Amino acid sequence: MVKRMRIKLSNRLQAVARQIPPGLRVADVGTDHGYLPVYLVVNDIAPKVIASDRGKRPLDSARQLTSLLSLENQIDVRLGDGLSVLQPGEAEVICLAGMGGVAIKEIISADLPLAQAAKRLVLQPQRNVPAVRRFLAENGFKIVAEDLAEDDGFYYEIIAAEPGQMELTDQEADFGPLLLRDGHPLFKDFLILKETDMTQLLAAMADNNSQDSVQRKKQLEEEISRIGKLIGSL
Ligand SMILES: C[S@@+](CC[C@H](N)C(=O)[O-])C[C@H]1O[C@@H](n2cnc3c(N)ncnc32)[C@H](O)[C@@H]1O
Structure with missing residues (x-):
């Protein structure tokens, strides 16, 4: 009875769940x-x-939630760092959601063969998404699906990757090869918010003229211009 309880996920986690093909053994690392x-x-x-x-x-x-719903036979709760909790081949889909892109890269790098042996990685980095895309391209993964989700005014990028080869342009690494190719109902709003955040950051740095800050401001201006052009093209 309790087992049939409806679970309402955030839009972000629903989008992560949509990238998990049915019938496979899944590991949710950092659950x-x-x-x-x-x-x-x-x-x-x-x-x-x-x-x-x-x-x-x-x-x-x-563990408490699993036990409350009597799902102990299907959900195996394990304490440990990254992919070290998994035996090779044990998980067909490895999911890493809600953590920074740097952490995601570190977790995969630490057990690369194990990650490469999975059928699919489902990743939802909170930050540094372009670095995650570049990392996938450099380590034998191909992005096979991308999605965007919005919760309370924040946008989240979701990436599904499988073993394979891909090459990314800078533009594709920054904005997502499939989001650029196929579009997405949230893509324009996502880019507008990004542009607004960067413009506000630039304004807040206006009076800071240290060498680092001048360089950062130049970078921001270039990124804002690139996003502006992309928005204009949609
Ligand atoms: C913000 S929560 C995200 C939870 C959930 N995945 C989600 O998307 O809602 C991040 C979780 O990742 C865990 N975490 C961070 N680095 C980890 C690592 N190297 N190995 C295992 N868990 C990790 C943290 O302890 C934390 O519980």
Whole structure:
């Protein structure tokens, strides 16, 4: 009965869940509350999910939720750093959501063969998304799907990557090769918000004329101009 409880995910986590093909064994690394594993199992998207986190406290809440819903047979809660909690081949889909792009790159780099052996990575970096795209291209992954989600005025980029080859231009690394190619209903608003944030940052730096700041301001001006042109072309 409790098991059938409806789980309402944020738009961000729903978009992550949409990139997980049905019927595969999933690892949600950095699961925190465990909402994604529960959603995947309750909705019969994944038969088994490994829910891991390096923090004991977040993992305790994932464990409590799993136990409340009597899902212990399908959700295996594990404490540990990154992909070290996984045996090779154990997870067909590895999900890393809600953490910084640098952390995502570090986690994958630390166990690259294991990540490369998965059928799919589903990534939702909170920051440094272009660096994650470049990292994927340099490490034998191809982006096969991209999505955007909006929650409370914030936009999130979701990337699905599979073993393969791809080459990215700077523009593709920055804005997403598939978002650029296929468009997305949220793409323009996402870019406008990015442009607004950068313009505000530039204005806040107006009186700072240190060498670093002058260089950063020049970079920002170039990025704002690039985004402006892209918005104009949509
Ligand atoms: C902000 S939460 C995101 C939770 C969930 N994935 C989501 O998207 O809502 C980030 C979680 O990642 C965990 N984390 C960060 N680095 C990690 C690592 N190297 N290995 C395992 N967990 C990690 C943190 O402890 C934290 O619980």
